[in-house]
Amino acid sequence: MFRLICLIRLKLFWRRLWGCRMKEVYDKIWKLARPYYEKGRPMDINHVEWMIGDAAIVCKKEKLDDSILLPLVILHDVGYGVGEHVYSDKNLKGKYMEEGSRIARTLLEKIGYPKGKIKRIQDYISVHDNWIYGEHEIYRNDLILGTFTDLDYMWMATPKGFPALMKVFGYSKEEMIEFLDMNEKLENRPFVTETVKRLYESYMKDRRAEV
Numbered sequence: 001m002f003r004l005i006c007l008i009r010l011k012l013f014w015r016r017l018w019g020c021r022m023k024e025v026y027d028k029i030w031k032l033a034r035p036y037y038e039k040g041r042p043m044d045i046n047h048v049e050w051m052i053g054d055a056a057i058v059c060k061k062e063k064l065d066d067s068i069l070l071p072l073v074i075l076h077d078v079g080y081g082v083g084e085h086v087y088s089d090k091n092l093k094g095k096y097m098e099e100g101s102r103i104a105r106t107l108l109e110k111i112g113y114p115k116g117k118i119k120r121i122q123d124y125i126s127v128h129d130n131w132i133y134g135e136h137e138i139y140r141n142d143l144i145l146g147t148f149t150d151l152d153y154m155w156m157a158t159p160k161g162f163p164a165l166m167k168v169f170g171y172s173k174e175e176m177i178e179f180l181d182m183n184e185k186l187e188n189r190p191f192v193t194e195t196v197k198r199l200y201e202s203y204m205k206d207r208r209a210e211v
């Protein structure tokens with residue numbers, strides 16, 4: 001019994017130590033990525049900072065690999081820091097996803113991130129908005145990519161994301177809620193985990209109460 005308690009304590013200790021070490025790594029990635037976001041779209045810093053927090057919650061609850069999802073979240077829109085501010089232009093999205101993938105590799109190599117993980121993160125960044133081209137299966141078939149796109153979408157229901165997107169689209173609060181309620185995402189790329197679904201419902205409840 002004593003041995004079992006010691007083993008559990010040791011396991012918890014290593015888990016906490018590993019969690020602290022990874023947090024330091026993600027902070028380093030964010031520090032390197034931030035200058036790109038400062039040159040990017042006006043809302044991007046708030047967008048990514050919020051996403052990091054909720055992604056960490058979802059990883060913990062759903063036992064997802066945060067060493068892939070967190071860098072993906074931190075770096076996914078980094079490509080917009082080197083050119084035009086693109087929101088939904090089909091012709092330019094692909095170009096900026098590729099640009100983002102290239103920058104992500106440079107930044108992750110700089111901190112010595114594992115090569116295999118860099119490749120996976122790069123691959124995800126290069127297709128992260130491919131729903132715009134009618135590709136939906138890639139999100140349904142991959143829990144990391146599916147969770148990523150759920151979080152990316154959910155930003156539009158958050159206290160800072162909702163008014164930021166209202167401004168971009170020129171919508172009133174009511175129109176923004178209708179846009180989210182009727183969005184093709186909900187049908188074509190349903191939320192892949194219960195945790196994200198519950199978080200989204202909670203954000204929407206708050207937004208509806210503000211109308």
Ligand SMILES: [Fe+2]
Pocket residue numbers: 047076077152
């Ligand atoms: Fe995004």
